[in-house]
Amino acid sequence: MSKDSMPTTMKTPVPSLQEAIENLEIALPAEGDGLEQDEESIVVRVEGAWMKIRLHDYNEVFPIQGLYEKWVYKVLQCGSPAKIRELLGEMLKRNDTDPANLTVLDLGAGNGVVAEELAKIGIREFVGVDLYQEAADAAERDRPGLYGEFVVGDLLDLPVSEAGKLEGRTFDCLACVAALGFGDIPPVVFASAYNRVRDGGWAAFTIKSDFLDPNDDSGFSTMIRGMIAEKVVDPLARERYTHRVSPTGSRLEYTAIIGRKMSDIPDSLIPSQG
Ligand SMILES: C[S@@+](CC[C@H](N)C(=O)[O-])C[C@H]1O[C@@H](n2cnc3c(N)ncnc32)[C@H](O)[C@@H]1O
Incomplete structure (x- = not known):
């Protein structure tokens, strides 16, 4: 089916997890110093806007595909x-x-x-x-x-x-x-x-x-x-x-x-x- 002939109600496909991890833009705030584990946060770009999320606000982390994996497993090297x-x-x-x-x-x-x-x-x-x-x-x-x-x-x-x-x-x-x-x-x-x-x-x-x-x-x-x-x-x-x-x-x-x-x-x- 060509893109033009797709029904308008068809949902945008969810990218694969790997794609999502690679494409996600994140930055660790400098205030990471001396924070307790449950106070750590990150800034992430979602639909063009940067937003700050606390690691322990899992209900905000998990909806952003790839964020948990990129942050905890890639950047913070969780083993x-x-x-x-x-x-x-x-x-x-x-x-x-x-x-x-x-x-x-x-x-x-x-x-x-x-x-x-x-x-x-x-x-x-x-x-x-x-x-x-x-x-x-x-x-x-x-x-x-x-x-x-x-x-x-x-x-x-x-x-x-x-x-x-x-x-x-x-x-x-x-x-x-x-x-x-x-x-x-x-x-x-x-x-x-x-x-x-x-x-x-x-x-x-x-x-x-x-x-x-x-x-x-x-x-x-x-x-x-x-x-x-x-x-x-x-x-x-x-x-x-x-x-x-x-x-x-x-x-x-x-x-x-x-x-x-x-x-x-x-x-x-x-x-x-x-
Ligand atoms: C740091 S994450 C670890 C997730 C996963 N086990 C891993 O290692 O990737 C902690 C998880 O525990 C869940 N959690 C926190 N309190 C909980 C509770 N009382 N009962 C069940 N799950 C809980 C959180 O929602 C979160 O998904």
């Missing part, structure tokens, strides 16, 4: 999904577990970068969970068909339609990458997702190393140390690595943990929310 893929792949192999048999609950799934990475080691079934509809829409736009299901909302307070998507499902693995703390996922939500995994299943997650420090007051340190001490999880692999760089080039250190789930996290180990 977390690849680290989890590498470590989980190794542990599954060592334990003779076929990745093709796993259903993964991807908590804080965003636009699907982690599931895409885990698909490279042969995992086929993913259920995403994210607070924002924009994440679900972006995942389907950029990685169509990757998620068998995508649940939008707070796991502790899901609308009936979203809760229904989880009914009757069992999970073999929880993945949670770059999404714990900093106003994102609190310990109680992590625990709720963990407890949906069957005993004997897997947990693969990354967390800022400081949150595991005994003096940390985010609640994660006490809960995760308790999980290990009370054999709620068998931590098979634990590695400190560079999650990404900050806008000024300093390294942000995270810890990746791959564990076997032994039992549910009891209420006594879950810090109260707030």
